[in-house]
Amino acid sequence: MSRLETALAAIDAANALDPDTSEGAPAAALYGTRMSAELDRLFPGAPDVLRIAARGQHIERWTSPRAAYPEGREGYLAWRRDLGAFHARRVGEIMRDAGYGGDEADRAGTLLRKEGIKRDPEVQMLEDVICFVFLRWYFHPFAEGRDPAGLLRIVEKTARKMSAAARERALREFDLPEPFAAAFRS
Template identity: 65%
Template sequence: MSSRLETVLAAIDTANAADPSLERDGENERPAAFLYGQRMSAELGRVCPEASEHLKIAARGQHIERWKMPRSSYPEGRKGYLTWRRDQAAFHGERVAALMIEAGYAPDDGERVAQMLRKEGIKRDADVQMLEDIICLVFLRWYFAGFAEGRDPDHVLSIVAKTARKMSPAGRARVAAEFDLPDKLLPALAV
């Protein structure tokens, strides 16, 4: 690992360690954004060990300082949600790009990672698609059960279908092979 990659990953971790929201990780509680970044990096390393530096940085910085722009600061409903997600992606891209430049990367490198974090090129750009697959895998592995708890089963099925549509065929195959999903959710993976 290059020293500038180590530097930028450490800077992302330091930023995310300030998250006031804590999440249980085994017997410990950790800042939620920090833990999410660690999970993203671990999943990327497992699924795509040959990932580029840009993809490694994008995975770790996917939710950098997410708590600074809470969902509650946007209007309710789909339009408010989509605006919040777009603004989050732009913020994450700008923040990570700035950390990359501080670590010695060229502005073009920062812009490439920002473009990945904005999900520009999904389904057309292999790195953006891999990032999306990793995001979906991390969601299913670590956050889906809590998300689904207490929700209407039809709504949960709709979310699984929307998640699957964003994934590559290889990503969907991995989900089918690695996760013990209820039979009624399996058709959502056959997009």
């Protein structure tokens, strides 16, 4: 088994323990599989480090529930920051165990913490994949019962995180009603 296969299998084994099986499989494992499939579709031939970061994007996320943090924006941002650091640490451990060097593990951490979004092409690729996975698999369930104005703000934030090329592609691939589509054209 290659280093890449070893690392991906270790991430999958960790994520197989997610107790949320509401979609018929452990949620983190399903998310990781979706991330890998979307990465392969959007960026075929991506380097190993990006492949591993995509698969490990939500590694063991259930161990740090959002409810463990205060309500509101500050609590949300702290949760996201802590998750990024945790995911970077766990994926780095797995990579080193699979035979990757410290520099490669550190690079995966940079990607997972989203350091350099809009400036670092690989960080941006990962963010584009995350946004496509959200739009393809999670947007409709997320949107159910939400306030339209609040939902529009979330769609606008999602579009702002994406590269111009990804926004254009999203407009072609997803049937987004106005005013959501307008967020991807700006």
